[in-house]
Amino acid sequence: MSSRPEKNPLPTGRAIIEMDGIRKVYDTGKVKVEALKGVDLRIEKGEFVAIVGPSGSGKSTLMNLLGCLDTPSGGDYFIGGEKVAGLTRDALAEVRNRRVGFVFQAFNLLPQISAFENVEMPLVFGGVPPKVRRAKAAELLGKVGLGDRMDHKPTELSGGQMQRVAIARALAMDPDIVLADEPTGNLDTTSGTDIMGVFLDLWKQGSTLVVITHDMVLARRASRIVEIRDGRIVSDRAAEQAA
């Protein structure tokens, strides 16, 4: 991955993620719920950040905003130096495709198509030519150790293997950042440790990772732990046991 060409060059002096006073209000008719009450967050290229907090703290909302799946109610958000607030649905889709790789707790692979086709999917949406995308999908599946399972459907794979496919898919477009939401939440301990290993490898190779988790074992492997509570960041520190 070190030879990867710089697709989205980062302007000097900018961080990959820059959030300033981000607020998110859910308007459910009569009741307005303020899920995020002004979040400032800066994540530099190459960081491995764990975002922790109890359920209902605003973790998931932050994850959706970081991943451009949702738009903030207030504040400024730049990803890779690009202003995200105020973009249209389609422009957001493009930002997701180009800059963000998602790894979900529930894997979210498409069940009817093969592991290979799942990894290919973001490349299809990115308009990558068939030849290039096939090579890329094969390379990534090899990298996560599934070179011999490419034609398997997700249902024919174990949980750990499915999450490896999802990681390969997240990397398909060489994103600025990989966002993982409880990536070990649906896995047994062994597979969980295994997947954690994959993330650590990615980080060592220079990827920027943000993992949302309540698993402190996983969080402690990160380089930095951000704790969120009640819609605000309450602590932001370097992890003691950074690997």
Add this chain to the structure above:
Amino acid sequence: MLRDALLQLHRDLKSQKLRTLLTVFGLVWGTVAVTLLLAFGTGLKKQLIKTTAGLGDRICISWPGLTSIPYQGLGKGRRIRITDEDLQSVRPRVDGLKRMSSEYSDGWKMVYNLRTFPVDVSGVSPEFGDMRNLIPVPGGRFLNDLDMRDQRRVVFLGNKVAEDVFGKGTDPVGKTVLFNGSPFLVIGVLTAKQQDSSYNSRDSDLSWIPGTTFRALTGRKYLSNFVYQPASALESKAVTESLRSALSRRLKFDPEDKEAFSVWDVTEQFQFFEVFMLAFTLFLGIVGSLTLVVGGIGVSNIMNVVVDERTKEIGIKMALGAKSGAILRQFLVETLIVTAIGGLAGFAISLGICAVFPASLEEYVGRPEVSPVVAGITVGILGIIGLLAGWFPARSAARLDPVVAMKM
């Protein structure tokens, strides 16, 4: 893109077998209804034109009558009698008149092989055959100018007459029959034709001889009726008026007198058919289209189910960067494919029904025909229905919020 759509379609069909089957059946039924109704409309129209043309090709038939208006001191109720010479003298003064022939008719006895047959005979000129679509069976001919000039004793037989007199399988051409003791050479036999209307008798029961011969033999001076053909059907009214005025001057009757001679304008019937068939076809098309629309509602319904079922998938795709256009296209293409399958099956069934349509019914309703126009209309309606049926489910899919959709 298309391959993906087909694969996806295959999976959707499997997950909703019965529902999809019923939906496609609705479309098939609708397509069959539209194409068959229009095909029968086309066939019926052609049959009507064919049988009407059996009487004549855009002709007017006219009978002299009694005056109904006093004119130049002459009282009303006077019989107008017209000779062939009258017709020939006014003919150059009538613009747009293409063909004209007088017709002298009588019932004669025809003798062949010592057997006697009553036959309706008409004395006409050669142009008569062209106007009245009297086409000879190969090997024979209709009357010609020499027959007229030389008052030849030749006869052109209706096909029924020929069959009655000579029996099936015998070629009457070249044989001689006797009319009132005079020998007549058979020069031709009428090709059997479909005819929905007639005066005197049906053409199959008639025989024709040169008008000059008829007059020489009988001494008749005044014609029974005459037939004329305008250069185009649009001119028929003007030609009739022009002819009426020319004849009124020569025969001294009021040019406004419609009863001095009456006219049966066959072209009016054609014009009526045009309007009638257009209305009829429109009616059939609307009935069929409504059936097709019901099928389309079914497709829309099933596509809504499909979108519901695949909400999570749509959410995931959006998270991975699919734009709303891509999602919209996916469902539209899928709907159009379902519609196309139903349409093709319906087409095939309709073509099959047209192909095995019993010939015995053709005489009454014509041969149903899936013309390019019918096919085009049906494809157009199917396309519109497919697009509409797919549009709303596809749009609701494209408008999904990825965060919400993925949680499904």
